[in-house]
Amino acid sequence: MEVGELVVLSAYGKKISVNFRVNDMVGLILEVQHGDGEKSNFDVYKILWSGGGGTMWHIRRDLKKAKKTS
Secondary structure: OOOOOEEEEOHHHHHOHHHHHHOOOOEEEEEEEOOOOOOOOOOEEEEEEOOOOEEEEEEHHHEEEOOOOO
16 A cells, blocks of 8 residues: 555454444555564555544555445
8 A cells, every 4th residue: 555545444444442432434644654674574555544534554454445436
């Protein structure tokens, strides 16, 4: 995933209690911090959530790409 892509919470992300306020929102990736292997192996994504959700940091497992609807 890259900066500028639209995302939603994955099934795993929806199970995490701190994500309850952005459960049905679409988010925009603002920043990506790649894990360097020393301190963290995880990539972390800063997401701006629609509908007043604000910004939150998530690991890749919390997110999936948003699908287009017609």
